[in-house]
Amino acid sequence: MDIEKLRREYTPMSETAFYILLSLVEERHGYGIMQYVDGLTGGRIRLGAGTLYGSLSRMEKDGVIEAAGEEERRKLYRISGIGREILKIEIMRLGELYQNGMKLWEGIS
């Protein structure tokens, strides 16, 4: 699947998908992602099992993330090269939304 098609399918992405992808900038296994996101967001986001493993399967199938070994009960993943490009685009998109939001918000206090 080419990058342009992936960009269309993955951006805008959901908050949970974003944090899953962001977590995998370093190698992690599913459960580790849960805990990491929990910590990163101060407990605001608690990933459900369905959300997490569903997303992981889809992302691996599409090559946005890739397997990075398997140790006893754990499957390790990491973000792929294409995944990194998608993530970059998504971060920029979020920046645009935030900037536009702040700009207009300040007009009404």
Added chain:
Amino acid sequence: MDIEKLRREYTPMSETAFYILLSLVEERHGYGIMQYVDGLTGGRIRLGAGTLYGSLSRMEKDGVIEAAGEEERRKLYRISGIGREILKIEIMRLGELYQNGMKLWEGIS
């Protein structure tokens, strides 16, 4: 519907919903929103009729936006008090995502 329930149902909100709500910081009619968002995003986001009028109906039903008069063929809307609270929360959420994204992104260049 109380604010807490609305917050649950509206955040995180989609990119299109965000821009629709943001547009209504000033009074606008549906078609005007289309053009405004088009301009604000440099043509990146072109709202489809289905997306727009569907969202508008839902948002008015829930009291996130309110009718602001009707002139010939146009129905004017504006954001409501509760809508403003929701929008504020959403902008803060976007800020969090963006900050976390940038923070981790810089670690990998």
Added chain:
DNA sequence: GATGATTATATCACGTGATGATATATCATT
């Protein structure tokens, strides 16, 4: 060593909402 909490992954059914397509009508311009 039994019990309960935590670690760890997987699958399924459900609902919701975004989207594209389609329809309708008016208005301005050529």
Added chain:
DNA sequence: AATGATATATCATCACGTGATATAATCATC
């Protein structure tokens, strides 16, 4: 009068996030 822009509305579809449920191993602790 024909075309394109203005303006709103509805409908079917589809993908995705979510919660529930299941399974099992490991760990702490009593």
